Amino acid sequence: MSNQTAALPIASVVLRILVILNLVWGVCIFALLCGTVFAHEWTLTALGITSNHPIRGILLGLQAIAALGLVVIVFNAMILKRLIAMVGTVRDGDPFVAANAYRLHAIAWIMVGMQLLSIVIAAIGKAISTPEQPIHLEAGFSTTSWVAILLTFILARVFAEGTIMRADLRGTV
Amino acid sequence: MGIAVRLDDLLHERRMTLTELASEVDITLANLSILKTGKARAIRFSTLEAICRALDCQPGDLLRFDTVS
Numbered sequence A: 001m002s003n004q005t006a007a008l009p010i011a012s013v014v015l016r017i018l019v020i021l022n023l024v025w026g027v028c029i030f031a032l033l034c035g036t037v038f039a040h041e042w043t044l045t046a047l048g049i050t051s052n053h054p055i056r057g058i059l060l061g062l063q064a065i066a067a068l069g070l071v072v073i074v075f076n077a078m079i080l081k082r083l084i085a086m087v088g089t090v091r092d093g094d095p096f097v098a099a100n101a102y103r104l105h106a107i108a109w110i111m112v113g114m115q116l117l118s119i120v121i122a123a124i125g126k127a128i129s130t131p132e133q134p135i136h137l138e139a140g141f142s143t144t145s146w147v148a149i150l151l152t153f154i155l156a157r158v159f160a161e162g163t164i165m166r167a168d169l170r171g172t173v
Numbered sequence B: 001m002g003i004a005v006r007l008d009d010l011l012h013e014r015r016m017t018l019t020e021l022a023s024e025v026d027i028t029l030a031n032l033s034i035l036k037t038g039k040a041r042a043i044r045f046s047t048l049e050a051i052c053r054a055l056d057c058q059p060g061d062l063l064r065f066d067t068v069s
Helices: A003-038 A040-046 A054-091 A098-128 A143-170 B007-013 B018-025 B029-036 B045-055
Strands: B002-005 B063-066
Touching (some): A003 A040, B018 B029, B018 B045
16 A cells, blocks of 8 residues: 555544544543532642642632633644545545635634634743742744644635636536 | 537538547547537637547537527
8 A cells, every 4th residue: 555545544543533632631621620610629639739739829820721721622623623524525536625625714714713822821821820830831822833824824725726727627628 | 698519510410429529539428418518618729629620620610609698
């Protein structure tokens, strides 16, 4: 089997695994968030956080980050759903369809949303970080991510133009 | 208004079937059928040349600007 033919089933399997991992991750964050809100003391004790632990002072900020993390999980699911659909069109032998152009365009906008959320999460992290309880988050402005967003917008446009050209060719004798 | 394809008339004049033309010009029967029924959106010069050669006609004999339909 060549690399090109193997890439498609591999991508399909990897995307499905990522959907499951994303869901598991989302459930964990949701459970932790609910625990800290509705069973405050029990959850903190279970996590080994004592009553004089410095993390208690920044708990509200951490809850806000977790809530935004849940939104990111939803965004991830939206992107993965569209990617799976796109891989499906490649498998069916008809990837240059208008639906894929719309999907890519939607993915680009979701990525914009994720980047903005990442900046907000980083700002919250910086605001609640103290010398006693430093917060290190892999969030914030990322040049690479914005370049990827730009690339996705361009790719969506290329797909849209390609679809129109293909439709023209379809009626050419 | 539009471009009318007179392939049916030319074939009738030459006592030729679409299948015979398809085998002679090396274009699929399906594509020739699309052309004949006026469903084609564009025609390649190579297709036009092959049909004109096979039917011994000019492009103007095959295509006509119809102001009515």
